[in-house]
Amino acid sequence: MATDTAPAGPKSRARLPPGIWALGFVSMFMDISSEMVNALLPVYLVTVLGASTLTVGFIEGIAEATANITKIFSGALSDWLGKRKLLTALGYGLAAVTKPIFPLANSVGWVVAARFIDRIGKGVRDAPRDALIADLAPAEVRGASFGLRQALDTVGAFVGPLAAIVLMSLSSDNFRFVFWIAIIPAFISLAVMIFAVREPVRRETDAKPRLRLADAKRLSRPFWIVVGVATILTLARFSDAFLILRSQNVGLPIALVPVVMVVMNVVYALGAYPAGVLSDRIGRGGLLAVGIVCLIVADLILALGTTVPLVMLGVVFWGLHMALTQGLFASLVADTAPEDLRGTAFGVFNFAGGIAMLIASVIAGGLWDAYGPAATFLAGAGFTVVALIAFGLSQYWAGGASPDPSKD
Secondary structure, eight states: OOOOOOOOSGGGGOOOOHHHHHHHHHHHHHHHHHHHHHTTHHHHHHHTSOOOHHHHHHHHHHHHHHHHHHHHHHHHHHHHHSOHHHHHHHHHHHHHHHTTHHHHOOSHHHHHHHHHHHHHHHHHHHHHHHHHHHHHSOGGGHHHHHHHHHHHHHHHHHHHHHHHHHHHHHTTSOHHHHHHHHHHHHHHHHHHHHHHOOOOOOOTTOOOOOOOGGGGGGSOHHHHHHHHHHHHHHHHSOOTHHHHHHHHHTTOOGGGTHHHHHHHHHHHHHHHHHHHHHHHHHOSHHHHHHHHHHHHHHHHHHHHOOSHHHHHHHHHHHHHHHHHHHHHHHHHHHHHSOGGGHHHHHHHHHHHHHHHHHHHHHHHHHHHHHHOHHHHHHHHHHHHHHHHHHHHHHHHHTTTSOSSGGGO
16 A cells, blocks of 8 residues: 655645635535534434434434445546536535424424435535545645545534534523524535535546446555555444443533533544645655554543543544544545546545444444443454554555555
């Protein structure tokens, strides 16, 4: 796996294109909206609409599976159309138009429909958006570009729950009021996407490719190694919901539970962009290894820690792991995929990660129920060690590879 792909020198200090900043703010505003809803939706379903916890799990399972399946097709379609902005805007548009359904819903069925359409939107937009970033970003600032988008997205991930907490307090726990307010950042996101992001100009000599399954054969071995390592690592990094459950397990008051996600996402947001910039200057491999080790440390602390401060320390390492891996993996996909198949490549990458996340969360939940929280996080540490070994072997096998994937 040719991970140390970034050229060194003055070019690494190039400015990020305006489109990269715009896509970052698109992600941030949509995440603020989505997290305002998602932070309250499980409680709303159970306490207001009378749903069971099994129903909540069913809704989320269908939603995430829908998003994961859609990602493969949207990525390949963006390659075929050569219009990544169109699909990205369509995905954000679907997410925006579902937001009014949540305050208007008077039954679980309406919420299921809204979540289903919202996740279709996520599936439609994610792979084309990441491919659009790769198209817009010069190679020498690719890591910084993905890091910036991830950082701004994560800002939304902690601003959203904080806004929900404040608005619930000001409105005497009026769920529908918060859901109405969440509509505003969603449509700001869509407006920025439509008016501030421009499609890169395609060369006139670029022929419209045929949409074929056989094109997957053109994805290189380094790309598949990136997908493999990232998938194994995702098996170790199950749903963030288990961080919340662990904090409750050691005595954090329910009213303060959102603090867990705020702490994790603050660390994530602060670290993602610097990690991307640094990877452009010194290469991706070393930083990824450090990020994987951070997850091992986080799992061990969360498994063995029995106090709120220790659990929060584990959450900090979890966020640091996310900052040092997620943007870098996206950069590696762009580094190792052919330019005309970037949408397909991101679709495959996101699909594999989504399926792994679903499996990981089921395993984590089963271990928690059968053996307790320590077993869940110790198993996560074990999977992370396997991912670290796989990563080390990939570096060894790629020892003679060109540092620039375009030359392989």
